[in-house]
Amino acid sequence: MAAVTSTILALVKSGAHVILFADCYRRTRQFVTTFLDRFGVSNTLIPPADVEALAAAIRPETRLVIAEAPTNPYQTVPDLEQVAEICREKKVKTLIDSTFATPVNFKPASYGIDIVVHSATKYLAGHNDVLGGVVAGKAGLVSLVRDLRSVFGACLDPHAAYLIHRGIKTLALRVEQQNASAQALAERLEHHPRVRQVWYPGLPSHPNHDTAKRLMSGFGGVVTFEVDGDLQDTSRFVDACQIPRIAPSLGGVESLIEQPALMSYFELSTEEREAIGIKNNLVRYAVGIEDTGELIADLLRALESTG
Numbered sequence: 001m002a003a004v005t006s007t008i009l010a011l012v013k014s015g016a017h018v019i020l021f022a023d024c025y026r027r028t029r030q031f032v033t034t035f036l037d038r039f040g041v042s043n044t045l046i047p048p049a050d051v052e053a054l055a056a057a058i059r060p061e062t063r064l065v066i067a068e069a070p071t072n073p074y075q076t077v078p079d080l081e082q083v084a085e086i087c088r089e090k091k092v093k094t095l096i097d098s099t100f101a102t103p104v105n106f107k108p109a110s111y112g113i114d115i116v117v118h119s120a121t122k123y124l125a126g127h128n129d130v131l132g133g134v135v136a137g138k139a140g141l142v143s144l145v146r147d148l149r150s151v152f153g154a155c156l157d158p159h160a161a162y163l164i165h166r167g168i169k170t171l172a173l174r175v176e177q178q179n180a181s182a183q184a185l186a187e188r189l190e191h192h193p194r195v196r197q198v199w200y201p202g203l204p205s206h207p208n209h210d211t212a213k214r215l216m217s218g219f220g221g222v223v224t225f226e227v228d229g230d231l232q233d234t235s236r237f238v239d240a241c242q243i244p245r246i247a248p249s250l251g252g253v254e255s256l257i258e259q260p261a262l263m264s265y266f267e268l269s270t271e272e273r274e275a276i277g278i279k280n281n282l283v284r285y286a287v288g289i290e291d292t293g294e295l296i297a298d299l300l301r302a303l304e305s306t307g
């Protein structure tokens, strides 16, 4: 989050306007809509992947557009090529949080995105044992972030830096395995009688599949699905899975599973969650690098034993 907040702060000042897709990482949204708002930076939230809404929301004082792909938990992939084009024309900077895609699956700079941030906590470090972030882009922009970072003190400690550096050496291998497993899981879950719906950009049924196919060389390691059942049924299923650990986060070598209604969004009521599309029976599965067949067998066993 220090990478995200330092980058945004380096690029805006009082009076500026920021546009962000409503389904971006919730702490980023919180930072822009509450913190920045207090310092006279206004914002507009636009619907997920809605590039027309983006064009309409740009004002003379708009400085920055913040996007993500794929987003959490519904894996929306906005057409970032169009986003970059619209913003370049209007001289608005583009920031993408590319944590979910990783540099293996998506290369934002080649689509004209100005600045890229990653939570290195996830895939880059890759072992669920470190917190850190990355900012990448043209030297002129990154040096603004570096200066600000020195003032705010968001510095990585040497051991965390070492772990991230070491993790990156196996990034490509891990992500390829995670892409393959997630695709296989998504395909297997999609037609399972105990699963109502699956969201994975690698499935032709995903609303942004065509965009994802054009922009990305892999579809990532996160599969989101709705179990056929209520809050308790879904919890029973999650508990019955034996390989993934029950935890938020993603991107490590071990698979993680979570029920967003009870974890990431636990403080909201069922009604408040429904309003932002987080159903009680929603599950997010972030695959690790375990054997694909074993992951699928474990999932099927858990679905069948709790059905």
Ligand SMILES: *Cc1c(COP(=O)(O)O)cnc(C)c1O
Pocket (backbone or CB within 6 Å): 001, 002, 004, 025, 068, 097, 099, 100, 119, 120, 121, 122, 131, 132, 133
């Ligand atoms: C986890 C995450 C963050 C925040 O990262 P931390 O390393 O936990 O500070 C930001 N953006 C996205 C998309 C994330 O998944």
